[in-house]
Amino acid sequence: MLLLDENLSPRLVARLEEVFPGILHVLHAGLDNSPDIEIWHYAKENQLTIVSKDKDFIEFSQQHGFPPKLIRVSVGNVRIAQLEKLLLNQRAKILEFIKYSDSGYLTISSTEKFIT
Numbered sequence: 001m002l003l004l005d006e007n008l009s010p011r012l013v014a015r016l017e018e019v020f021p022g023i024l025h026v027l028h029a030g031l032d033n034s035p036d037i038e039i040w041h042y043a044k045e046n047q048l049t050i051v052s053k054d055k056d057f058i059e060f061s062q063q064h065g066f067p068p069k070l071i072r073v074s075v076g077n078v079r080i081a082q083l084e085k086l087l088l089n090q091r092a093k094i095l096e097f098i099k100y101s102d103s104g105y106l107t108i109s110s111t112e113k114f115i116t
Contacts, residue, residue, distance in 0.1 A: 001098070003043050005052035006032055008073070009080045016084065019091055024048075036060065043068035049098050051087075058105065066104025069097065074109040086110050 001022035004012055010025040017023050026032055031039050040060050043050045049069040050057055061070045071094060075086065087094070090108045097106045 001048065002051050002071075002094075003029065003039070003046075003048040003068075005039065005050060005054055005057075007053045008051060008083065011080055012084060012087070015080070016087060019088060020094075040064070040068065061105045068104075069101075070105050071097070072105070072107045074107050082110075 002016075002020050002024075004010070004023065004025040006026050008025070010027045013023050013025050013028065026034065026039055029042060031042055036054065036056050037060070039050065040057070042048070044067050047067065049071055051071045051073060053073050053075070055072070057070050058072065073083070073086070075083065078086075086108065089110075093108065094106070097103070
């Protein structure tokens with residue numbers, strides 16, 4: 001399902017696992033402080049979609065194609081509750097992208113003005 005990059009809080013896993021079964025964080029996969037390419041290969045081998053704020057994964061997606069798929073969360077520094085709300089609000093779009101999209105890359109963002 002979803003593999004959260006280290007720039008997203010590992011606490012999101014517990015908050016989102018009911019809605020996104022199988023979600024995990026790179027920390028729980030033993031990939032904390034790993035180079036992005038290792039995270040990319042892990043996601044590919046385990047059929048996971050990477051969720052990250054990191055623009056580096058866009059380059060991997062362009063160079064190597066997919067799988068794995070990539071969801072880029074385009075928000076600044078926001079509270080975990082705000083990030084959770086964004087992912088929950090985009091649930092249908094995320095699930096559609098994972099299951100049916102012929103694209104390997106999706107950007108999600110919010111039009112809401114977050115207070116950090």
